[in-house]
Amino acid sequence: MDDLLAARMQMAVSLGFHIVFACIGMTMPVLMAFSEWRYLRTGKQVYLDVTKAWSKGVAIFFAVGAVSGTVLSFELGLLWPGFMKHAGPIIGMPFSWEGTAFFIEAIALGIFLYGWNRLSKWAHWISGIVVGISGVLSGIFVVAANSWMNSPAGFDWKDGEAINIDPVKAMFNDAWLSQALHMTLAAFVSTGFAVAGVHAWLLLKNRRVEFHRQAMKTALVFGAIAALLQPLSGDFSAKDVAKRQPAKLAALEALYKTSKPAPLVIGGIPNDRTEKVDYALHVPGMLSFLAHGNFKAEVIGLDRFAVEDRPPVLVTHIAFQVMVACGTLLALTSILYLLFSWRNRNLLIKKWWLRLLAIMTPVGFIAVEAGWTVTETGRQPWIIYGIMRTKDALSPMPGLRYSFYVITAVYILLSFIIVWLMRRQIKTIHEFYPSSLPQ
C-alpha cells in the first residue's frame, strides 16, 4: 500500500469511527433531556429510568467520541502537515468555536452524569439541555471546517501561499449551511433509528415492557421527523453541489458525458474504461431537474474535467446510491410511523412493525458512513477543492502505512469492546430499573 493511500485510509477509518460517536453525542443528550423533561412533567418513573439507563451508555460513547476526536485534531497534522500549515489560520476559527462548544459539552455532561443527587431536578435537567445544545453546535462547527475544504473561501491563493485571510468568510462559506443541516439531521436520523431499533428488538422478546415502549417512542419521534426532513436537506445539498462542485455531482451520479437533459442514474456499476454505467436504471431528464430544477437543463459531466482532476467514480457513485437507498427506506418507515400514530396506534406494537424497526437499527449509520464517503471521496483529488491536491498535503514521512495498521487495529478492537459492553448493559437493565420488567 503506498503512503498516500494509507494516509487516506487512516483518515477514513478515523473519521468513519469518530462520526458514529459524534452523531450519538449530538443526539442522545437531546433524547435524554426530552425523556427527563417528561419525567419532570408527569412524575412517571419510567421516563426517569429510561433517561438513566441511556446515560450509562452515553457515558461510554461520549468518552470514545472525546478521545477519537482528540486523535483527529492531531492526525490532521500528522498525516497532512502541508494542509494544516496553510489551512490552520483560515479554518482555525470554526475549530476554536468547536473547542469551546465541546468544552462546555464535556463539563455539562460531567454534571449531568454525576449530578443526579447533587443538583435540584430542574438544574440537572438544564445541564442536559446544555449538553444537547453544545453537542449540536460542536458538530456544526466541525462540519463548517470540512465544508471549507469543499468550498474554499476567505483567502486569496498566490504562489502557493494564502494571503488576505478572512476567517469569518472562510467559516461561512457557501457549503456551510447545506452541509451542517444535512449532517445534523443525519445524526438525529441515525441515532434515533438505532436506539429505537434496539428497543424494538428487546420488545420483540416481551411486548409488555413499558420501559422499552417509551424509550422506542421517544427515539422514534426524533428519528422520524429528521428522516422526513432529510430528503429536503439532501435536495438543497444536491443543488449546491451542482453549482459549486460539478465534478463531485458528476462522480456521484456517474455522469461521464455532459448532457442536456441529463438522466438520473439509479444503481449500476460505473465503468471508467467504457465510460458507461452497467446494469443501471436511467430516468430521463430527472438529474437535470434535481440539480437545476429544470427537466431540460444541462448537467456538466466528467468529460469537462481532465482525467487527473476527476474523483474516483466507482466508490463515490456506489456510496451515494447506498446513502440514498438507506435514507429513502428510513423516510418511508417514518411515514408509516406517523400514519400509524395518527390513525392506528395499535399497529405500533405489532410484531412485524417491531421486526421492521429492529432491521432498521444500523441503516441510519450506514447512510451516514456512505454520505461521508460521498463528500470526501467526491472532493478528490483535492484536499482543498481546486487549490491544493491531497497528494501535495501528505506528510513526507516514509512508512505511514504502519500508523494506518495500528489505528485500524485499535479502532476495530474498541468497536468489539463497545458492542460487548452495550450487550452487558442491555442484559442487566431489569436489575436496575423496575419499569423494565414486564407488567
Added chain:
Amino acid sequence: MILTSITIILAVAFLLYTLLGGADFGAGIIETFAGEKQEKTISRAIAPVWEANHVWLILAVVILFTAFPAVYASIALVLHIPLMIVLIGIIFRGTAFTFRHYDVIDDNTHQYYTILFRVSSFLTPVFLGITLGAMMLGRITFDTNAGFYAMFIAPWLNVFCIVMGIFSICLFGYISAVFLVGETGNDRERRKYAMFAKQFMIASMIIGILVFVSAEFSGHPLTKEFLKARFSITMLVLVLLLCPFIWVFLKRKNNKTIYLRIAIGMQVTAVLAGWFTIQFPVLIHVQNGVHLTLYNTRAPDKTLEQLLIALLVGLVLIVPAFAYLFRVFKIREFES
C-alpha cells in the same frame, strides 16, 4: 497585544492541562503503586472531571494550529512517532477507564481495562515529555536528505528527551498524590497518598536535576540560560520554598486540603513559568536553521484577532462552567 493575549491563553491552557490532565495521568500512576484498594477512590475522584480536564489539550492544539501553524505542522511532521504513541495512550487511557467505570458487571474482565489504563497512564506522559524535550533540544531538522533516522528518530530518541519523559511521570504522580490526599475521608488511605506525595516530590527533584545534567551532556545550554534568567531563578526558589510547606501540611491530620492544592498549583505554575522564560520566544529549536518562534510563525493579524474573540467568548463561558463543575464535585465534598 493580540499575540501576547493569545500566547498567555495558550500558556494557561498548557498549565491547566499539566495540572489537571497531569493529576489525571498521575492517578493512573499512583493506582499502579497503591494497588487495588485505592481503585475506588481514584475512580470516584477523576470520573466526573477527566473529560473536561483533557479538553485543555485540545484547546492548546487548536490555538497552536490556528495561531502558529508552522509550529503545529512541524511538530506533527518530525515528531510523528512519539505523537502517535501519545495518541494511542490517550485512546486507551480514556476508554479503558470509562469501560471499567461504566461496565455494569464487575468481573475478571476488569483486570484487562486496569492493565490498559495503568500502562497508558505511564506511556502517555513519557511521550508527552519526550515531545516537549525534542522541541527544546534542537536536533530537529527539516532536511529531507538527512535520512529517516536523523529526521524522524534522532530528534526525540535520546537521553535528554527520555529524562524529560521520566520527569513528566514524577511530576504528574506528585501532583496527583497531593490532589488525592483531599479525595478520601479514610485516614489510612490519606496517609498512603501523603507518603506517595513525598516520594514523588523527592523523585521530581532528583529527575529535575537530571534534566539539567542531561541537557549539559547533550550540548543544550539549559543551565547557562537558566543562570542568566533572573525570573527563572526566582521561580525555582519559590518552588523550593513551597516544598517544606507542602511537606508539613501533608503530615497534618485534619489538613485543609485546599491549601495543599493551592500550593501545588503555585509550584507547577512556577516551574512552567520559569521554563517558559528560558524558552521565550522560541517554540521549536531547530538544528542548523532558524528557530521557530512565536513571532516568525504567527498567523496573519485577522486570524489572530478572530481567534482571540473566539477564545475570549469561549473562556467567558468555560471558566464559570468549569468552576461550577469543580464546585459540585470537588468542593462540596469537603464540606459534607
